[in-house]
Each structure stands twice: as structure tokens, then as C-alpha cells.
Amino acid sequence: MNVGALLVNTAGKFPDATAIVAGGTRLSFRELDERTRRLASALLAAGLRPGDAVGMLFYNTVPMVEAYFATVRAGLVAVPINFRLAGREMAFMLDDSGAKAFFYDPEFDPVIAGIRDGLDQLRFLVSPGPGPSGLARDYEQFLAGGRAGAADPEGIAEDHPCQIMYTSGTTGRPKGAVITHRNVIWNLFNTIQGREDRNGQVSIIVGPLYHTAALNNHLTIQVALGGTAVLVKNFDAEGLLATIERERATVISGSPAMYNLLMQHPAAGRYDTSSITKCTAGADKLAMETKRRLMEFFPNIDGVYDVYGCTEASPCIAILAARDSLRKDASIGPPLPFLQARIMDEMGRFLGPDQVGELVCRGPNVMRGYHNNPQGTAEAIIDGWLHTGDLARMDDEGYLYIVDRKKDMIVSGGENIYPRELEEVLYTHPEIADAAVVGLPDEVWGESVCAFVALKPGSGLGSEEVVELCKANLASYKKPKRVEFLDEIPRNPSGKVLKVELRRQWLDKSTN
Structure with missing residues (x-):
């Protein structure tokens, strides 16, 4: 095959x-x-x-x-x-x-x-x-220069x-x-099992096809199962809503940022979204508040499939089924059936339930390696285990939880602070449209917490209220030392926050 x-x-x-x-x-x-x-x-x-x-x-x-x-x-x-x-x-x-x-x-x-x-x-x-x-x-x-009915070459293994x-x-x-x-x-095989896909779906494909999720999941699933792939050339919230209604789409996949833009659009209530029966999210953590809103926005879904993976895994590693959306808050689900996933410490030892370490996986979905980059391959795949660079834990039922990117963890005054934890709190505020938390250099503490926040139109939320929100929900040492308001949070095309860009913006601002 x-x-x-x-x-x-x-x-x-x-x-x-x-x-x-x-x-x-x-x-x-x-x-x-x-x-x-x-x-x-x-x-x-x-x-x-x-x-x-x-x-x-x-x-x-x-x-x-x-x-x-x-x-x-x-x-x-x-x-x-x-x-x-x-x-x-x-x-x-x-x-x-x-x-x-x-x-x-x-x-x-x-x-x-x-x-x-x-x-x-x-x-x-x-x-x-x-x-x-x-x-x-x-x-x-x-194309016309090719032979009609030409046989595919033999030996493609x-x-x-x-x-x-x-x-x-x-x-x-x-x-x-x-x-x-x-x-x-x-x-x-893994993705169809985890997303519970079936024949004859009509799937909206918004994510760009140069990305593994859109190409290997969203498109290839439909080709394999005889479904329809509805291609969206450029994201436009109202245009997407009209496409869902016109094509009677049954599946939609996207990033949390895309879903927020869709639901916040002034025309959102004018379109019929009842045909959607499957909603999947990936690229970044889907906040619980966003899940609840999506379940209202698409009235015929039973929850949201939260998909986790990386390019090197082709890309899927774990999927939280829709039925577990509300039961397993912040989880990305159990490892998919045709791979192994474990939590590993810095010494290469496997950790037990609820211990935080790096998420590693191995299986037939893991890449051969990096092209022309043996050093990069050796750093990413050690003893057959792909190192994702994500800090995670696994509960006693085998469900995984991403704590944060390994490189994004903030160490302030000797305490480990995970930005994702603060971001979850920030997303609960009704006036916050998007948020990202990073560590910035601090002469006293080594690093300090900075929250970058994008507000919804018309909001008058101030930095003190943002800090108080965090203090009310988390240990005091985790609260942001500073809050920066932006028109939008910079993200790459797959929806992941560009935290390097946020740090650069802050450094540029602080030196001017």
C-alpha cells in the first residue's frame, strides 16, 4: 500500500x-x-x-x-x-x-x-x-501531455x-x-480511530495544505474514506460560515484562534451551522470556555475532538474524543492505538502518573528523520523515541496533559511556572479575545512573567484587573509582573503563538 x-x-x-x-x-x-x-x-x-x-x-x-x-x-x-x-x-x-x-x-x-x-x-x-x-x-x-490511463509505477513501497x-x-x-x-x-489509521471518522463526510479544510494536519489528516482522511473535501482558499469568517451552510458540511477542523474569530464575527448568528456533527481542534490548547462555546455554536456536536501532534509524527500522537471534552479538562486524550507514548525525565527515565516530564513517542508514524540533517535527527530521535519538546503528564487513566513547551517554561526565583496554566485562566475572562504568556529577563528573579493580551472590541479591561484575575485563580508567585496589550497575538500559519516574536517586540519596546 x-x-x-x-x-x-x-x-x-x-x-x-x-x-x-x-x-x-x-x-x-x-x-x-x-x-x-x-x-x-x-x-x-x-x-x-x-x-x-x-x-x-x-x-x-x-x-x-x-x-x-x-x-x-x-x-x-x-x-x-x-x-x-x-x-x-x-x-x-x-x-x-x-x-x-x-x-x-x-x-x-x-x-x-x-x-x-x-x-x-x-x-x-x-x-x-x-x-x-x-x-x-x-x-x-x-497535464494534457501525460498519458490517459497510464499505470502507476510499480515498486512504490x-x-x-x-x-x-x-x-x-x-x-x-x-x-x-x-x-x-x-x-x-x-x-x-490512528487519526480515523481517534476522530471516529466515517465514510461520506463533508469536511471543511481551512488549514493550509502545506501543513501535516491539513494534508495528512483533513484531506487524506476524506480521500481514503470517500468523503468530500471543501477547500477554503483564504480564511474569512463570514465566507466560511456561508460555505458551511451552502455545502451542508458535517466536519470542521481548525485552531482555537480560528474558532474564536468565527464565533466572534458579528454575522455568526445569521448562518445555519446545524449540519456540523464533528468539530476537531489542534495547533494549540483549546480552552474549556472555548469548548463550551463551540458546543453551543455547533448545536449537533457532542463535544470537540482535541488533536495533538507534531510534524515529525506525521502528525498525530493523541486525540481526546468528543465525549470526554468536559470530563477531562485540559487533556489531549490517551495515546493513539498504533504508537507508544511515555513521559520521560532529563535522565531518560520513564515517569509515573502525574509526574511532569517530556512527552516522547515511538511507532510507525514517526518520521524517518530530518533531510540532510543527521545531527538534528539524532537530537530528535533517541533510542527510537521521538522527543516532542513538550512537557506533559499522564494521569492514572492514561490520559495525557500538555503542561507546556519545554523551552517555554519560566523559571522565576527557582520556581517552575508554566505559561499554559496562566493562559487557561486568562481565557476565562469574557473580555479577553486571545492571550499568551512568556518569560522575560529579570535581574533579580532570573525571569519574570509577562502576559500579552488581545481584548475584544469595546473592552476597557486594565492590567491591574488581569493581574487580579490570575492572583484569584493561581498561586501568587505565578501572577504576571507586567501586562502588555496588543491588537492581536502573533501566530504562525498553523495557529501556534510566536513567543519568540513576542519577546522580540518587548525587547524592542524596552530599548527604545
Whole structure:
């Protein structure tokens, strides 16, 4: 079995079912199978060989889905690129991966024109629409050059590379996680089990498809089970609400930040969201207050599936089932069935219930390693265990709780303070739209707590009230020493808070 075979199997079972909806375009599984088969043939006819890397830079569009499945069907390696990056960052990923071909949206033509001369390994570029640079071949003409009904290459094995997925790079240069076909398929088994997915779902895909959650979970699940993937090109709260109503979507997945924007939109009450029966959240901790609001906003869900993972695990490690949403406050659920997860101390010893240490995991979903980075691989995978960098604990029922990022823990006056704990408290205030807590240098205490807060429109909340809220709910030494108000909390495209950026903003402000 390989990832391309998932589409072939489903096209054989449900040829006329709608596979993709994107804007005004609708493709059946038969059409998606035929077009990706032809495109895969065109890639091989252009001189690429199994194992070569293919870059792709798209919004959530039909060409992104087609380019991805054509690439993996041809035995090539997909390299999705974050469209929010600067040209220099894109060039690094294309060069580091050794991409031989590059598919991209014509909107990015000026960026690509600026970096093309430095990309010596690229043999050709393809784009759906003419760009002013004239660098790319026309997408439809290139696809038409492939053979209709061409057979997929034989010998694409589960252990062959399927993707090189670059980490978000919130700290340091991004690393390319080499994800095999085996990794993707076992992640699929885990995720379907944890999310309790079924045939025939209609899933809204908002997360960008260059991210493992959107690509390997949200899209691939629908392809494997014969569901419909409704692609959202750019997030717009009211547009998303209208899409849910129009398509009678049954599944929605997103980050806590996205859900907050959706529920806070002035037009939120005007749209019918009753078709949604499954709601999943990931990328960051979903506060209990947000869960309760989501269960009111989507009246036919039984709770929220809280999904935890990382790029290196393809990505899923644990999922809290909807039925446990309110029973297991702050939990990410038990480890998924086809992997092992443990809590480990600094000495490499496994810890018992409710002891805090680093969450590690091993299983067939864990990446092969980082591309061209043996040192990074050796630091991430030790004795077969993937080190997530997250501090966690496991209760006596086997449910996991993320305490914080290992690198984000604040040590103030010898006391360990976990930012996530404060953030949970801040989210309970009705006038706080978003929040993040970081440690800042302190000459006396080593580090002190700073709360960055984004208020809802019209709020007059002051810093003293924020501090008092924390004091009323936590030990006094954990309260923020300072509170900074921002229009919005900076996050990366997957919804994770950019705490490095927050510290930089504070340092810039303090030195001016």
C-alpha cells in the first residue's frame, strides 16, 4: 500500500462521489483519479525519476491537491511550501530538498522570479496561468501531455519517502521532516480511530495544505474514506460560515484562534451551522470556555475532538474524543492505538502518573528523520523515541496533559511556572479575545512573567484587573509582573503563538 493507492481505491468504489469542492469547481473521484494519473505520467515523461523531489506552492486549491497526488503516485517526493514565507525562505526549502520540479500559483510569480536564478537544481516550473516572468509551463498543457490511463509505477513501497515537510521554524532554521508512505498510512489509521471518522463526510479544510494536519489528516482522511473535501482558499469568517451552510458540511477542523474569530464575527448568528456533527481542534490548547462555546455554536456536536501532534509524527500522537471534552479538562486524550507514548525525565527515565516530564513517542508514524540533517535527527530521535519538546503528564487513566513547551517554561526565583496554566485562566475572562504568556529577563528573579493580551472590541479591561484575575485563580508567585496589550497575538500559519516574536517586540519596546 502507498498513499497514491488510497485515491485509486476510492475512485474504484465511489467514482461519482464528489471528492473536491473549491470555489466554483467540483471534481468527482473519477475525475481526480484521471487527472492525477495523467499528471503523474507527465512528470515522469519530463524526465523525473522516483525519489526526486517536487516543490509545490499553492493556496488550498484544486491544483495543490492534484499536484500532490500526482507526485506521490509517480513515486516522487512532495515538498509543500508555506506561502506566507519570504522568497529567501522558500529558496532555502527548495534548495535543501533538492526539488527538481516546482508547481506554483501564478500569484506567487513575482516572488519566484526573484529567486529563480539561485535554484540550480530545478529543471522546470509549472503554473496554472501565465505569469509575467514567463518562467513556468502552463499547468493544463503540461497535464494534457501525460498519458490517459497510464499505470502507476510499480515498486512504490511503504518505506519510500512520500513528503518532506518543513517545520514551522518558530525557532531557528526550518528542518525538513522526511515522512514515508508508511508514516502517512499509519497516521491515517490512528487519526480515523481517534476522530471516529466515517465514510461520506463533508469536511471543511481551512488549514493550509502545506501543513501535516491539513494534508495528512483533513484531506487524506476524506480521500481514503470517500468523503468530500471543501477547500477554503483564504480564511474569512463570514465566507466560511456561508460555505458551511451552502455545502451542508458535517466536519470542521481548525485552531482555537480560528474558532474564536468565527464565533466572534458579528454575522455568526445569521448562518445555519446545524449540519456540523464533528468539530476537531489542534495547533494549540483549546480552552474549556472555548469548548463550551463551540458546543453551543455547533448545536449537533457532542463535544470537540482535541488533536495533538507534531510534524515529525506525521502528525498525530493523541486525540481526546468528543465525549470526554468536559470530563477531562485540559487533556489531549490517551495515546493513539498504533504508537507508544511515555513521559520521560532529563535522565531518560520513564515517569509515573502525574509526574511532569517530556512527552516522547515511538511507532510507525514517526518520521524517518530530518533531510540532510543527521545531527538534528539524532537530537530528535533517541533510542527510537521521538522527543516532542513538550512537557506533559499522564494521569492514572492514561490520559495525557500538555503542561507546556519545554523551552517555554519560566523559571522565576527557582520556581517552575508554566505559561499554559496562566493562559487557561486568562481565557476565562469574557473580555479577553486571545492571550499568551512568556518569560522575560529579570535581574533579580532570573525571569519574570509577562502576559500579552488581545481584548475584544469595546473592552476597557486594565492590567491591574488581569493581574487580579490570575492572583484569584493561581498561586501568587505565578501572577504576571507586567501586562502588555496588543491588537492581536502573533501566530504562525498553523495557529501556534510566536513567543519568540513576542519577546522580540518587548525587547524592542524596552530599548527604545
